[in-house]
Amino acid sequence: MKKIFIPIVLASLAVLASCSDDEEGGQKQTSSSLGGNGVVVDVPDGGFTTPRCRVLDIKPRVTDSTTYDFTWSIGDSIISRAGILQFISLDAGDYDVTMQAVNDDGNTVVIDVPISVKRETTEYTPYITSVLDYMPAPGQFVNELPEYTEGDTQEDMNRKALESIGNNAKGMITLGMYGGYVICGFDHTIVNVPGERDFKVLGNAFYADANPNPDAPVEGGSCEPGIVMVAYDSNHNGVPDDDEWCEIAGSEHRNGTVITGYEITYSKPYPDHEAVTPPEDEQFWNVDAEYVPWVDNQGNDGFLPKNVYHRQDYYPLWVESEELTLTGSLLPSNAVEESGTGGYWVLYAFDWGYADNGLNNDETSDIDIDWAVDADGNNISLPGVDFIKIYTGVNQHCGWLGETSTEVMGINDLHLLK
Numbered sequence: 001m002k003k004i005f006i007p008i009v010l011a012s013l014a015v016l017a018s019c020s021d022d023e024e025g026g027q028k029q030t031s032s033s034l035g036g037n038g039v040v041v042d043v044p045d046g047g048f049t050t051p052r053c054r055v056l057d058i059k060p061r062v063t064d065s066t067t068y069d070f071t072w073s074i075g076d077s078i079i080s081r082a083g084i085l086q087f088i089s090l091d092a093g094d095y096d097v098t099m100q101a102v103n104d105d106g107n108t109v110v111i112d113v114p115i116s117v118k119r120e121t122t123e124y125t126p127y128i129t130s131v132l133d134y135m136p137a138p139g140q141f142v143n144e145l146p147e148y149t150e151g152d153t154q155e156d157m158n159r160k161a162l163e164s165i166g167n168n169a170k171g172m173i174t175l176g177m178y179g180g181y182v183i184c185g186f187d188h189t190i191v192n193v194p195g196e197r198d199f200k201v202l203g204n205a206f207y208a209d210a211n212p213n214p215d216a217p218v219e220g221g222s223c224e225p226g227i228v229m230v231a232y233d234s235n236h237n238g239v240p241d242d243d244e245w246c247e248i249a250g251s252e253h254r255n256g257t258v259i260t261g262y263e264i265t266y267s268k269p270y271p272d273h274e275a276v277t278p279p280e281d282e283q284f285w286n287v288d289a290e291y292v293p294w295v296d297n298q299g300n301d302g303f304l305p306k307n308v309y310h311r312q313d314y315y316p317l318w319v320e321s322e323e324l325t326l327t328g329s330l331l332p333s334n335a336v337e338e339s340g341t342g343g344y345w346v347l348y349a350f351d352w353g354y355a356d357n358g359l360n361n362d363e364t365s366d367i368d369i370d371w372a373v374d375a376d377g378n379n380i381s382l383p384g385v386d387f388i389k390i391y392t393g394v395n396q397h398c399g400w401l402g403e404t405s406t407e408v409m410g411i412n413d414l415h416l417l418k
């Protein structure tokens, strides 16, 4: 009964509120209550305490039958207008939060809620500490970055991916062509600091200094944009649930050039597949023009060719299924052959909001959690993120260069690195 008011009060933050329906906080021993006259805040034994970079849910309880609008503030700054406060702080210390609740009758309840934020007992790392799932699409670096050895399971490949990109190792994994992904976790919640970019995905993008096109409007070179998704573990169950994922809507999402609900299915090359060699004068770089078949839900199909430079299997060898279906948003193609003779492909950088797109040491590769949108494309306000997913965002093939595939070298929590 105590939760009934939440979606009503907070239409604009309904997703946040519905995501916060966990019971954990409610099971704590309550030693006292603050307030009265319509709204109370139950205080657990020892008061409200939380480690830094961890969300503390504070749920006021309405004791009359009216609905209230809530405002949470510290001093003069409003920190939330949600029915449940999702409190998180980057810094340890004592915080005096004020809750003000007003109902339609003008009844106003003001409650001072002291919160004590402690420093963590084991120091957090700013880097990836777990890989939950590594699932590349087929590609010319798959089974090599990281290396597959016979008998490896999905779990083994997740571990190898973590060894490459976790804990600041700065190795590299490939996500293969469109839709291939990796899901990473951390030992803390990356705080969404208002007005600041919060984390960076490291890739191997670079800008060409010999672009044959002197009039190129933006930087370009090897920019292989991956789409970033974030999940705040709002039900505190330690895993990213389907309804917790939100996409970071970068520059291309904002200018309307992205296809949402894109789906592609790759088929495993048959064991008795015979290489289809293209005529030498046309595609001298390929050894098999019809290697991995794919079909999408936009009426397109084709093959990922095998090239002369990478002759290992391109389909992830630990996947037993004959087909691999991957979904997401599709970014526009960003590659242009600038020489006119097939020799010089330039993959242009998008403005902001993607992985393996801007330079690692540049702000272009920094992500603000406030760029997250829900499944309907609406802006959503998250207190922080516990999981990050990156997937290759373009379905693009560039002659001798081959397919465009996002690479990931790590993720940095920008706040903890300061």
Ligand SMILES: [Ca+2]
Residues within 6 Å of the ligand: 191, 192, 193, 194, 195, 196, 197, 198, 368, 369, 370
């Ligand atoms: Ca932010």
Ligand SMILES: [Ca+2]
Residues within 6 Å of the ligand: 232, 233, 234, 235, 236, 237, 238, 239, 240, 241, 244
């Ligand atoms: Ca969860």
Ligand SMILES: [Ca+2]
Residues within 6 Å of the ligand: 174, 224, 404, 405, 406, 407
């Ligand atoms: Ca690549």
Ligand SMILES: [Ca+2]
Residues within 6 Å of the ligand: 203, 204, 205, 222, 223, 224, 356, 405, 406, 407
């Ligand atoms: Ca790359």
